[in-house]
Amino acid sequence: MQVLYVFAHPEPRSLNGALKDHAIDHLRRAGHAVDVSDLYAMDWKARLDAADSTGPAAGRFDPAQASKLAYENGWQSADIAAEQDKLRRADAVIFQFPLWWFSMPAIMKGWFERVYAYGFAYGVGEHSDQRWGDRYGEGNLAGKRAMLIVTTGGWESHYSARGINGPIDDVLFPIQHGMLHYPGFDVLPPFLLYRAGRMDEARFAAERAALDQRLDTLFTATPIPFRRQNGGDYDIPALTLRDAIAPGAHGFAAHVADPAADVAT
């Protein structure tokens, strides 16, 4: 299968760099073809701006409108179009990064902002009172899988249900649901490596083995059952959960289907 590996860490000789090299090697040995977008090594342009389009300059820069025009007319800058091509041919995409201030590094955030063009990753499908586009489980990236590989300096307990940083599933929800499920990806549970600053050879060998297992099941593991926007669970256009769906539940977790409850509804 075809895998795209998007990586953001400034130092190749880091734990993240070693983990990335190991993962790519493992995927290739398993017979997969791997495209690598090593954002720091590529000197990826982090900021979205008017220079992202080679088309005629508008008077006033509207990010969504400029993205739409550039995507429709072939005016996108070459680096953006190249990443979209990698996404189109990928069967699965892996995003690896250290958790900096509870999100991805700025350089990777800028990858999403620029590569996720209007018409490609958002603004897809019919927008009306009956349908708010093809998103959250539908869209141009539907049928592809995505998985995060994330390292943290903090301990696992700090990211537990009552941990001070918030549960890791909630910390990652804006990424896994808002950036991956949104344009259609099936999102696998993340591979998490806590307390990355305290790593010895024995532990790193164990972590590599655990990662290998996750890579070996990249195309068979069960995705997180995020609800589909147009699957009947939401009122449109309010886009709130219908009363009958997970009654009384609120917050991020309500958007993950409970297989037991699904039988009842």
Add this chain to the structure above:
Amino acid sequence: MQVLYVFAHPEPRSLNGALKDHAIDHLRRAGHAVDVSDLYAMDWKARLDAADSTGPAAGRFDPAQASKLAYENGWQSADIAAEQDKLRRADAVIFQFPLWWFSMPAIMKGWFERVYAYGFAYGVGEHSDQRWGDRYGEGNLAGKRAMLIVTTGGWESHYSARGINGPIDDVLFPIQHGMLHYPGFDVLPPFLLYRAGRMDEARFAAERAALDQRLDTLFTATPIPFRRQNGGDYDIPALTLRDAIAPGAHGFAAHVADPAADVAT
């Protein structure tokens, strides 16, 4: 009072630009001194990398270690040190941005990554089995106030308790709690402007008036009661809520003190 206004939008002639100009003007008319960090206009460097230190090059770039050394030895690049000076003299800081992919624009994420140096915004205070640093309500920015001004394309219902994007308080928690409360800020409730793409003059006038009211109470409004890490609510070093605190509660909301429950505990 002294206010720092950090702004991220690529187009001055946008709704965000107009809102920013209005807010700064209003603050100055009220007698405040305002520093403005208009990140696109400043051509702010978004990515954190080894060039952020003017000190001797290490063989292998460790972001936290390099930041620590640069901060301690005066090796920080001038743009970083200048922003830290603005933070030091500020009584309140406002961060205004459009919500792009459920977080701040990459250019502002890079402001936090680079300006929030080790020893300045993290790695502050004693780290031991008894104390995990001065953070979450303590730290070098304690005593200062912070407030987000955020615009979204989506509707308010999409960000409601059962809305498809997740509740806005949860979407913003990694920023308000993880990036602002963490180094010590008292965080005010955000000023939110939904459906920013549908704005006419009448509505914009009403939004400006609502914002004026928030700016007029910048130094008097009650902050979000995020729990202090070292205030007795957490077990250290696990950093999980003590059993007696908000028993049974989990997730982001558990880290906001409930005034009613506080009386009981």
